[in-house]
Amino acid sequence: MSQDCIFCKIIAGDIPATLLYQDDDIIAFNDISPQAPTHILVIPQKHITGPAALTEADQALMGKLVEKGTELAAEVGLDDGYRLVMNNGEKAGQTVFHLHLHVLGGRVMTWPPG
Numbered sequence: 606m607s608q609d610c611i612f613c614k615i616i617a618g619d620i621p622a623t624l625l626y627q628d629d630d631i632i633a634f635n636d637i638s639p640q641a642p643t644h645i646l647v648i649p650q651k652h653i654t655g656p657a658a659l660t661e662a663d664q665a666l667m668g669k670l671v672e673k674g675t676e677l678a679a680e681v682g683l684d685d686g687y688r689l690v691m692n693n694g695e696k697a698g699q700t701v702f703h704l705h706l707h708v709l710g711g712r713v714m715t716w717p718p719g
């Protein structure tokens with residue numbers, strides 16, 4: 606756990622969140638500022654600062670994040686498309702430096718992203 610990490614505080618139960626899934630490796634919860642009708646975050650329990658900090662040892666964990674993201678998308682009925690996003694670094698829009706997968710859906714997405 607990182608002391609000043611908002612997502613570590615959610616994992617610890619110190620900050621409330623609408624939890625959708627939890628196991629020993631990952632948790633999923635609703636984004637507090639949704640950018641689409643469905644906006645879920647799937648994060649590892651372990652504090653990893655972002656995609657660039659992943660190592661070979663995290664391959665299974667990363668696969669699990671994506672698998673759970675797609676499972677939750679199906680569960681909430683995003684059958685006609687959704688977007689999985691990971692921002693890496695401030696210039697890409699990363700604001701929370703604890704690895705997270707955004708699952709966004711429920712509206713038409715445009716490309717390229719802003």
Ligand code: AMP
Pocket residue numbers: 611620622635636637638639646691692698699700701702
């Ligand atoms: P990013 O900009 O890729 O780092 O995404 C961080 C996401 O975390 C943003 O979409 C925020 O709305 C979301 N977020 C920040 N604080 C909270 C919180 N306390 N509970 C749920 N989501 C949060």
Ligand code: ZN
Pocket residue numbers: 606607610611612613614651652653702703
């Ligand atoms: Zn953290």
